Amino acid sequence: xxxxxxxxxxxxxxxxxxxxxxxxxxxxxxxxxxxxxxxxxxxxxxxxxxxxxxxxxxxxxxxxxxxxxxxxxxxxxxxxxxxxxxxxxxxxxxxxxxxxxxxxxxxxxxxxxxxxxxxxxxxxxxxxxxxxxxxxxxxxxxxxxxxxxxxxxxxxxxxxxxxxxxxxxxxxxxxxxxxxxxxxxxxxxxxxxxxxxxxxxxxxxxxxxxxxxxxxxxxxxxxxxxxxxxxxxxxxxxxxxxxxxxxxxxxxxxxxxxxxxxxxx
Numbered sequence: 355x356x357x358x359x360x361x362x363x364x365x366x367x368x369x370x371x372x373x374x375x376x377x378x379x380x381x382x383x384x385x386x387x388x389x390x391x392x393x394x395x396x397x398x399x400x401x402x403x404x405x406x407x408x409x410x411x412x413x414x415x416x417x418x419x420x421x422x423x424x425x426x427x428x429x430x431x432x433x434x435x436x437x438x439x440x441x442x443x444x445x446x447x448x449x450x451x452x453x454x455x456x457x458x459x460x461x462x463x464x465x466x467x468x469x470x471x472x473x474x475x476x477x478x479x480x481x482x483x484x485x486x487x488x489x490x491x492x493x494x495x496x497x498x499x500x501x502x503x504x505x506x507x508x509x510x511x512x513x514x515x516x517x518x519x520x521x522x523x524x525x526x527x528x529x530x531x532x533x534x535x536x537x538x539x540x541x542x543x544x545x546x547x548x549x550x551x552x553x554x555x556x557x558x559x560x561x562x563x564x565x566x567x568x569x570x571x572x573x574x575x576x577x578x579x580x581x582x583x584x585x586x587x588x589x590x591x592x593x594x595x596x597x598x599x600x601x602x603x604x605x606x607x608x609x610x611x612x613x614x615x616x617x618x619x
Contacts, residue, residue, distance in 0.1 A: 419524045420615050425533035425583060426548030428573050429555030431593040435548050436529045438604040444525040447516045449509055456508035457482050466504045492576050525612060534578040539586040544615065547587040549580050550594050
């Protein structure tokens with residue numbers, strides 16, 4: 355699919371502007387905060403967006419920042435878009451990286467996951483065996499909900515800390531794989547969806563994560579479909595081409611859709 359200039363496409367729900375194309379991986383977060391872990395234990399199970407809102411109010415958040423929600427299916431390459439947006443000066447909050455941070459060795463998050471799912475998801479060195487956990491939670495909706503009940507409040511609390519630390523006038527990009535699935539679109543001023551054709555995603559997952567087609571399709575099926583994500587998108591980036599194509603598309607996204615909003619924050 356070729357890139358389409360955003361001003362040439364209607365912006366109604368389900369008809370978001372589509373920009374051009376591929377992907378590598380970004381993982382950027384701040385240092386973990388012990389305070390976030392301790393405080394969250396008392397509020398485990400609440401909706402993530404409620405926790406974000408409360409933490410932001412408590413921290414005095416309300417400075418004029420532009421909150422961009424960035425999402426896309428596994429293998430779509432959305433992390434490459436996040437890295438390119440960071441190159442434009444955005445502050446990137448990566449939910450995948452935070453999900454790793456909150457279950458790092460020695461954290462209450464790891465202890466909670468092991469208590470819930472057992473030693474079968476513990477690696478020999480005592481850390482979380484993410485592959486083993488993935489096989490459990492992507493095979494059963496109930497298991498995935500149990501995991502989310504542990505992780506989401508922890509991730510939300512850490513996210514709120516990072517947003518509160520952003521300078522006034524910043525673009526804060528939330529890289530959230532399950533933004534649509536968890537009903538979080540309303541938390542953001544602007545939602546960007548990254549998508550790629552199935553064969554491209556399968557090839558990426560094989561090359562970068564060692565997944566066979568069966569496992570990759572299982573992971574993809576556990577997430578929202580392209581139509582669901584597009585319905586909530588303000589802009590869609592199609593990521594089937596080269597990294598140069600993608601960089602050009604993100605440049606246009608920033609110039610035409612994001613930068614103008616900074617003047618209104």
